[in-house]
Amino acid sequence: MKKTNVPGSQSFGQKLLQFIRNNTVPIMFILICAYCIPQAGFSWSYLLNEVMTRLGRNAFLILSLLIPVMAGMGMNFGRHGRRDRADLRR
Numbered sequence: 001m002k003k004t005n006v007p008g009s010q011s012f013g014q015k016l017l018q019f020i021r022n023n024t025v026p027i028m029f030i031l032i033c034a035y036c037i038p039q040a041g042f043s044w045s046y047l048l049n050e051v052m053t054r055l056g057r058n059a060f061l062i063l064s065l066l067i068p069v070m071a072g073m074g075m076n077f078g079r080h081g082r083r084d085r086a087d088l089r090r
Contacts, residue, residue, distance in 0.1 A: 010018070020027065038046065069075065
């Protein structure tokens with residue numbers, strides 16, 4: 001009898017290999033961070049403080065830019081094209 005490739009019929013090793021293939025970049029990022037953070041010599045409180053500060057700053061920036069975009073102003077905030085100097089002389 002031929003074995004079908006039903007999602008529930010995969011072994012643990014096949015599921016693990018599929019998970020690693022689907023998440024290679026995040027796994028490599030976590031491994032590099034796990035190695036490099038202790039090598040940097042920063043304290044955990046300093047790193048946590050920096051991460052939270054940057055998350056707060058970026059969240060404020062995203063929220064401040066989200067309102068104009070949702071209001072229909074667009075990504076260029078109202079500039080509907082660029083005029084050349086020759087167009088301005090006419």
